[in-house]
Amino acid sequence: xxxxxxxxxxxxxxxxxxxxxxxxxxxxxxxxxxxxxxxxxxxxxxxxxxxxxxxxxxxxxxxxxxxxxxxxxxxxxxxxxxxxxxxxxxxxxxxxxxxxxxxxxxxxxxxxxxxxxxxxxxxxxxxxxxxxxxxxxxxxxxxxxxxxxxxxxxxxxxxxxxxxxxxxxxxxxxxxxxxxxxxxxxxxxxxxxxxxxxxxxxxxxxxxxxxxxxxxxxxxxxxxxxxxxxxxxxxxxxxxxxxxxxxxxxxxxxxxxxxxxxxxxxxxxxxxxxxxxxxxxxxxxxxxxxxxxxxxxxxxxxxxxxxxxxxxxxxxxxxxxxxxxxxxxxxxxxxxxxxxxxxxxxxxxxxxxxxxxxxxxxxxxxxxxxxxxxxxxxxxxxxxxxxxxxxxxxxxxxxxxxxxxxxxxxxxxxxxxxxxxxxxxxxxxxxxxxxxxxxxxxxxxxxxxxxxxxxxxxxxxxxxxxxxxxxxxxxxxxxx
Amino acid sequence: xxxxxxxxxxxxxxxxxxxxxxxxxxxxxxxxxxxxxxxxxxxxxxxxxxxxxxxxxxxxxxxx
Numbered sequence: 001x002x003x004x005x006x007x008x009x010x011x012x013x014x015x016x017x018x019x020x021x022x023x024x025x026x027x028x029x030x031x032x033x034x035x036x037x038x039x040x041x042x043x044x045x046x047x048x049x050x051x052x053x054x055x056x057x058x059x060x061x062x063x064x065x066x067x068x069x070x071x072x073x074x075x076x077x078x079x080x081x082x083x084x085x086x087x088x089x090x091x092x093x094x095x096x097x098x099x100x101x102x103x104x105x106x107x108x109x110x111x112x113x114x115x116x117x118x119x120x121x122x123x124x125x126x127x128x129x130x131x132x133x134x135x136x137x138x139x140x141x142x143x144x145x146x147x148x149x150x151x152x153x154x155x156x157x158x159x160x161x162x163x164x165x166x167x168x169x170x171x172x173x174x175x176x177x178x179x180x181x182x183x184x185x186x187x188x189x190x191x192x193x194x195x196x197x198x199x200x201x202x203x204x205x206x207x208x209x210x211x212x213x214x215x216x217x218x219x220x221x222x223x224x225x226x227x228x229x230x231x232x233x234x235x236x237x238x239x240x241x242x243x244x245x246x247x248x249x250x251x252x253x254x255x256x257x258x259x260x261x262x263x264x265x266x267x268x269x270x271x272x273x274x275x276x277x278x279x280x281x282x283x284x285x286x287x288x289x290x291x292x293x294x295x296x297x298x299x300x301x302x303x304x305x306x307x308x309x310x311x312x313x314x315x316x317x318x319x320x321x322x323x324x325x326x327x328x329x330x331x332x333x334x335x336x337x338x339x340x341x342x343x344x345x346x347x348x349x350x351x352x353x354x355x356x357x358x359x360x361x362x363x364x365x366x367x368x369x370x371x372x373x374x375x376x377x378x379x380x381x382x383x384x385x386x387x388x389x390x391x392x393x394x395x396x397x398x399x400x401x402x403x404x405x406x407x408x409x410x411x412x413x414x415x416x417x418x419x420x421x422x423x424x425x426x427x428x429x430x431x432x433x434x435x436x437x438x439x440x441x442x443x444x445x446x447x448x449x450x451x452x453x454x455x456x457x458x459x460x461x462x463x464x465x466x467x468x469x470x471x472x473x474x475x476x477x478x479x480x
Numbered sequence: 481x482x483x484x485x486x487x488x489x490x491x492x493x494x495x496x497x498x499x500x501x502x503x504x505x506x507x508x509x510x511x512x513x514x515x516x517x518x519x520x521x522x523x524x525x526x527x528x529x530x531x532x533x534x535x536x537x538x539x540x541x542x543x544x
Contacts, residue, residue: 347500359497359499364516371523374533
């Protein structure tokens, strides 16, 4: 659309101000109706990033010129032929472990500081084909495991709700950039909780899909048998729109599932009547007791689902400690195998946190790894048996609000079991949804988990909860 | 918790891994190694039957 056709400041019910932060679903409708310019939306996001990122460090690099050129091309295309779909012209960014052709992909590490891939990751290419406007590459914990670190070429991302606090990791930049409105969505990866953790602590939505649903090809690995790629956005509905573009069989990924991709938005708006929800109460009450605000969020969500016609019952799974032991031994061993050559050459190329964590993987034996893989099979069997008559599981995503960024222990993953790695071990899909704010004013969250390849049902429940609550109307105070 | 592995045994594990670490680096990691030992025990309890299969298995026909 020409400059004179574009909506400009002021804003009405039908015509938002460019400074407003729409969801992807809202922006897509306005773009399709030619009431919102992809160029002005991109410029607004870039301006927000330029205003805020000196404090948040969500981006490793922004590709402003390329982004504006992509937005102009999207706008021209939309004016002549209409949008390719709901992601056409949407400002977006990739975690810096997703390979981007011609644009450095560093893993937030000195080791790959000058690494420029020749090809896009499969998911990067699919999202580009859907029309997203890539604004740049986002901070991560080093190689998706070492953080928050202060001894790397770039600083760690900070939480927009309070920059003195942690975002969780490892998709830290995505969490911070989405929450602050620098982008409307972004990619994450999740090996032990790296999508769901930052989504929870940054007050957004993030889904780790079923293992095999989204290609991992072209994404720097952490631990291949646990690695998942997936989207993060302000709402569950937006995650569904993004997952639609990301999912699908990829021969380049040996773990990719060769099955039809469902319509992830098909069940939105159907409510939760008839769904059978199991609460894994012992996870968040006994195995790792959560904060009062987190517990209240889970209990209120359970009451909401019950009031809307779902049936709820408690479900008992193996302990969080067992899932964590299994998951971490596999993760550490596979991660060391990925980094072995570099670690042997010079372990001090890495930041302290990742270096020391990777060393642990080098000290484990083949027998340890096989014991963990046998345990994994047993844990999956126990989970299947315990959930035969439920559709969705409900527990915490994080124990509480974000800690101060300078108070995150190096060995946190060994001190208390986390709530997310059980579903990397099983490969089941899990989504983190904001359930309000704690005593410190930072977000708290719940985690909903589905059975393999039931993402449409998971989005249905998450979307029903979000649309019935007011949490999505509030952004961090620092956002202009 | 303090590790059951002795410092000498820990040194041998680091050497087997082919890693060159400073004494301070090794000391810091050794102090946390009890957490790994606890996980090593948990993945072996209860002891699986001898015929137990791992979660990842070989396939003669990749992709099937």
